[in-house]
Amino acid sequence: MAKIKEHPLEEIGHQQRSLDPCILVIFGATGDLTSRKLIPAIYHLKREGHLPSNFVCVGFARREKTHDEFRKEMKEAVSSFSRVKPIDESVWGSFEKQLYYHVSDFDSREGYQNFKSFLEKLDLQHGTKGNRVFYLSTQPSYFPKIIQRLNETNLLYPYSEESDKWSRVIMEKPFGHSFQSACDLQQELLNYINEKQLYRIDHYLGKETVQNLLAFRFSNSIFESLWNNRYIDHIQITAAEELGIGTRGKFYEEEGLVRDFMQNHMMQLLSLVAMETPHNLTADAIRNEKVKVLECISPFSSNTFITDAVRGQYGKGFIDGKEVIGYRDEENVAKDSNVETYAAVKLFIDNWRWDGVPFYLRGGKRLPKRATEISIVFKGAPGKLFHLPNTKVESNVLTIRIQPNEGISLKMNCKIPGPTNTVQPVKMDFSYGSFFGLTPPEAYERLICDCIYGDSTLFAREDEVINSWRILTPLLDFWQENKEREFPNYAAGSFGPKGADELLQRDGKKWRLV
Amino acid sequence: MSSFKEMEKSGDLFNNLNFTKISHMSSEYIVEPSKIESQLNQIWDELQGIGKTRASLFNLIIYSESDKREDYLYKVARKVIEKFPCRVIMATIDYKAIKPVLKTSVSAITSESKSNAVACDFINISLSLCNRERTPFLIIPHLTTDLPTYLLWADDPCKQNPIASKLEALATRVIFDSELSDELNKFCHAAINHKERSGSDIADLNWGRIEGWRQLFSQTFKTKDKLDLLKKVSSIEICYNAFENEYLRHTKIQSLYLQAWLASRLEWTFKSYATEKAAVKITYMSDSKEINIHLKETATSEMIPGRITSVKLETPNGDFFSFERSKTSSQLVVLHYSTKDYCEIPSEFVIDKYESGLSLVKEIFHKGTSLHFLNVLKQLATHQEIL
Numbered sequence: 097m098a099k100i101k102e103h104p105l106e107e108i109g110h111q112q113r114s115l116d117p118c119i120l121v122i123f124g125a126t127g128d129l130t131s132r133k134l135i136p137a138i139y140h141l142k143r144e145g146h147l148p149s150n151f152v153c154v155g156f157a158r159r160e161k162t163h164d165e166f167r168k169e170m171k172e173a174v175s176s177f178s179r180v181k182p183i184d185e186s187v188w189g190s191f192e193k194q195l196y197y198h199v200s201d202f203d204s205r206e207g208y209q210n211f212k213s214f215l216e217k218l219d220l221q222h223g224t225k226g227n228r229v230f231y232l233s234t235q236p237s238y239f240p241k242i243i244q245r246l247n248e249t250n251l252l253y254p255y256s257e258e259s260d261k262w263s264r265v266i267m268e269k270p271f272g273h274s275f276q277s278a279c280d281l282q283q284e285l286l287n288y289i290n291e292k293q294l295y296r297i298d299h300y301l302g303k304e305t306v307q308n309l310l311a312f313r314f315s316n317s318i319f320e321s322l323w324n325n326r327y328i329d330h331i332q333i334t335a336a337e338e339l340g341i342g343t344r345g346k347f348y349e350e351e352g353l354v355r356d357f358m359q360n361h362m363m364q365l366l367s368l369v370a371m372e373t374p375h376n377l378t379a380d381a382i383r384n385e386k387v388k389v390l391e392c393i394s395p396f397s398s399n400t401f402i403t404d405a406v407r408g409q410y411g412k413g414f415i416d417g418k419e420v421i422g423y424r425d426e427e428n429v430a431k432d433s434n435v436e437t438y439a440a441v442k443l444f445i446d447n448w449r450w451d452g453v454p455f456y457l458r459g460g461k462r463l464p465k466r467a468t469e470i471s472i473v474f475k476g477a478p479g480k481l482f483h484l485p486n487t488k489v490e491s492n493v494l495t496i497r498i499q500p501n502e503g504i505s506l507k508m509n510c511k512i513p514g515p516t517n518t519v520q521p522v523k524m525d526f527s528y529g530s531f532f533g534l535t536p537p538e539a540y541e542r543l544i545c546d547c548i549y550g551d552s553t554l555f556a557r558e559d560e561v562i563n564s565w566r567i568l569t570p571l572l573d574f575w576q577e578n579k580e581r582e583f584p585n586y587a588a589g590s591f592g593p594k595g596a597d598e599l600l601q602r603d604g605k606k607w608r609l610v
Numbered sequence: 611m612s613s614f615k616e617m618e619k620s621g622d623l624f625n626n627l628n629f630t631k632i633s634h635m636s637s638e639y640i641v642e643p644s645k646i647e648s649q650l651n652q653i654w655d656e657l658q659g660i661g662k663t664r665a666s667l668f669n670l671i672i673y674s675e676s677d678k679r680e681d682y683l684y685k686v687a688r689k690v691i692e693k694f695p696c697r698v699i700m701a702t703i704d705y706k707a708i709k710p711v712l713k714t715s716v717s718a719i720t721s722e723s724k725s726n727a728v729a730c731d732f733i734n735i736s737l738s739l740c741n742r743e744r745t746p747f748l749i750i751p752h753l754t755t756d757l758p759t760y761l762l763w764a765d766d767p768c769k770q771n772p773i774a775s776k777l778e779a780l781a782t783r784v785i786f787d788s789e790l791s792d793e794l795n796k797f798c799h800a801a802i803n804h805k806e807r808s809g810s811d812i813a814d815l816n817w818g819r820i821e822g823w824r825q826l827f828s829q830t831f832k833t834k835d836k837l838d839l840l841k842k843v844s845s846i847e848i849c850y851n852a853f854e855n856e857y858l859r860h861t862k863i864q865s866l867y868l869q870a871w872l873a874s875r876l877e878w879t880f881k882s883y884a885t886e887k888a889a890v891k892i893t894y895m896s897d898s899k900e901i902n903i904h905l906k907e908t909a910t911s912e913m914i915p916g917r918i919t920s921v922k923l924e925t926p927n928g929d930f931f932s933f934e935r936s937k938t939s940s941q942l943v944v945l946h947y948s949t950k951d952y953c954e955i956p957s958e959f960v961i962d963k964y965e966s967g968l969s970l971v972k973e974i975f976h977k978g979t980s981l982h983f984l985n986v987l988k989q990l991a992t993h994q995e996i997l
Contacts, residue, residue, distance in 0.1 A: 222955050
């Protein structure tokens, strides 16, 4: 039945939003993401009473397994990976009755026909009303085929605002491998599905601190009035990981760091930091403004391949005092691999607000610590009032810590108590943990809930993804064609290659110590 | 007996000025009012070494005139800080005290969750009745500026209390506990009057306590076909736990709220209210059709008093909805839906966790005054027979 615009039993702001009954299907249900993130997230939604009262979750995969075997495995997964331990037996006991498993090849027409019948039976048994979320947690190469088969078996309904039932597809990254492949993939998908039914997940957008970026910028007038090229010198966005590539050697050899997280996570952060004020908080209003930012960034060209971008690959080194191997010695990695595990780039946003303000992005594996943050470095105070000998007057820096130790800090200068006018930088710090206590929900919890609700604000739209590829693909092509002879060029446990420091030194700046 | 002023002057007024450490989850020190902030700072200096972080999102004033509820309110405060760290200022008026009493103590309280690194300031103020007027003067200096202030008015708002308006003036939002009123009808009037008089936002813990049920109904009747069925319902049975304990004695309130909420949202017109032994029958009209609501008592000591245990709804066409607490876990509600020739597999919904303080947490989370709640108050206020 059709959705009611104003439901008499709902009150916005005084009640959780209520969700339509539905079945959530996870394709690739035997994979790591399902056991580590998705099922624990859905279990938490159940535990907190955030799932619809009529709800079923079905795992879809090729491996033979019974419903009970799947339930048992998922219970172990929740016990291991849940953010709240131990598992609540009564909640699990209830949840597992809503958990099913279906065996099929991703490509088998017959498998999908059987699957359709199975879902219809579940609809009748559980009152799920034919509403569907299909979560594609498989290798990206399967995405078009799965969506085609879902369409052929009428499991994907034609999109309509007025329709009495809905179907939506959540897609994991990466969306494409380059600008052209992303465009091709999009074209192919549009044969079977409407863009409004596609939810491209970027789990960074589900993080509380990333969501807070909008609130921080647009509900605090003191910062927004300084948020432009008059006051800001430059912006640094850092995504550092201390982990190596682990068992993802094959994936990394195909993708590299830029595709793994610069093209998606970091470009999302950049567009949220740089966007203009949306006229409201609807998905389209926000995403329109994000896209405008990306459209103002010129793609890399022969003039900037060398000067504005640096790549790196880690060699052996030390993490937490323990010796670790270099990238080329990792499992499933070529001994002469040319793949980057570090990248630093300089970008300019060609609009009134940001004219002349460089945005420096750096991301890397096997850096000394895990830290994702955005630093807004303000211009120095005018004049030389406090520029006394042996006195350091530093620029104000506003840092938004995405993970870990989520929070916001402001570096400012203060006079050291005493008879001289010596100035010293001090830090004002807001920490999420201190203020809000409990562990914030996992990004996947919010995102799954939003998809069931039909809110695509925190998902990447087609033009965001395509524009991001448009900027970075020429650089990736250049790197592909021009092998880096210096690899490996940074030791595991260091802050990246020397070239990355030089990138900023040329502009008279330096990377912030994260 | 020495006069209050003499006692105050001599220092006897304060039970102990030697910063006695009381063994507890956190240290508590009895101090003079003027030493509250300095003693708190001293406590925090001591706590720094064990990795606890001092945090506060708002001020929470808890005002109570019943010494019996102190432990209960302390539990409530701890539950609140688990979710939202805040500075808690608890003022308790001791009616029985013969001598003038003014006792202030400070401590840092932590949540029940051991993994939580956050701890909060807790200022406890005990006063005899003759000192009651000092309450706002003791509280005001210790409110953290620029942060919202919530007042949990843990007393009957129907009673005249000169302190009420003074504390309400400090508050962003006043949260009542209708449990403390002997007559729900009068409570509703008092709450409405308060809202009209002060303009401040109001809430009630019992309203917060049925949020899970309201959510469950919204979810279940989310689609138009199910909502249409709800509109056709002719009979509703609400069972509640009538078992009483020392803190909770007015066990019917949540059921009355739930039925009044349904009636106001579905625009039913009140017709009659009758009591039959332990049950209540309320009749409404909708488009010349009668809707009969029965409130029935059950009694179990294993569940918090007043909690709704089951709701059953039936249409004249034989559509039947049953929401019943699971026998294995009372935080789960089992949903059955059937028609004359069809039956859905029962599903389960996590409705609430039985922990003191969660209703207050929910009400702090919300902003403004719920229009649904105001309508329920108006609905119940108009019918004097509803107690």
